Amino acid sequence: MVSENTIRVYQEDLQTFEIFLESYDYSEDSMNLQTTREYLVWLASSAKKTERMQSRHNGSREGYQRTSIVRKLSALRSYFEYLVFIGKFDSNPIPQAKTLSMKVDKSIPLFMSKSEMFRLLNAPNLNSFQGKRDKAILELLYGCGIRLSELHDLDLKHLNLTRKEIRVLGKGSKERIVLFGSNSQVAIEDYIHNVRGQDVKASCDALLLNRFGDRLSRRSIQLVVKKYAKIAGLREGIHTHTLRHSFATHMLEGDADLRVIQELLGHSSPTTTEIYAHVTKNEARKSYMSYHPRVTKGNDE
DSSP states (O other), rough: OOOHHHHHHHHHHHHHHHHHHHHHHHHHGGHHHHHHHHHHHHHHTTTTHHHHHHOOOOOOOOSSOHHHHHHHHHHHHHHHHHHHHTSSSSSSSOOGGGTTTTOOOHHHHHHHHHHHHHHHHHOOTTTTTTHHHHHHHHHHHHHOOOOOOHHHHGGGGGEEEEEEEEEOOOOOEEEEEEOOOOOHHHHHHHHHTTGGGGGGTTSSSSSBBTTTSOOOOHHHHHHHHHHHHTTOOOOOOOOHHHHHHHHHHHHHHHTTTTTHHHHHTTSSSSSHHHHHHHHHHHHHHHHHHOOTTTTTTOOOO
16 A cells, blocks of 8 residues: 555656656657657756646756656556556567666765754744644654654644654655654643644644644645745755755764664665665765864874
8 A cells, every 4th residue: 555645646656757758749658768868868858848838836946856857757657557467568668777777876865964953943933823833844854854744744633742753654655653852842841732733624633734723734834844944044945955965964963773763764674764864974074174183184294
């Protein structure tokens, strides 16, 4: 069983493929090694521009990043496997990634310093109902390191305030327990008791509500992070996953075991978590090259 978020992403990936077919006047029967390569080139160069023209994408880039391209290719291959299964195709026309010389570079995730993180957490105005809710959102994202989809799906019943635990449903419908500290607990309880508990319009069990008493959308949560990043004077590009990256990086900087971080993040493979070790190594190298007296110029006696 896959999550609703996974299904949504697959649907979007196949919609992108449909736009490609329309743009090139191709059909599913046209797909082979050559047309698949054309599809990959289109994804990397102008796919988003075409989608914007059809009001399906609002980004500023014209092409997708490599990780997204690999994911879209994988979704397409799975789709054609289904078509083979129902007898529409004799074999899958979408080749494996290695046939196409596709290689995904491991990008270093963007994260905030601890001082930047604290500025962001202190940005909401706690004298307003909205500020209390938004403070809880930021504390949950950073304090627990959970994904946007996991925060969106949280219900009140998933919280154990006494034990400072939250039960979340991650990728692949895998359930795990995440923890939060005292500062996060204060923000969460403040929101639940003084905002959510007073909302007579609440029509669902969701933890985070909009002004109509319904579950707060993913898009609204994303806008909350973007809003307070701007208020805090942080650089552009801060999003919900940046807080998750910051959680993992700061845990590792505090000498937390990589396996513990893997468990808290809900990573199925330790190699996914190991990227944060590269982050801290890079930061250590930058600091050494910038500040060590035997490296910087003008410090020889």
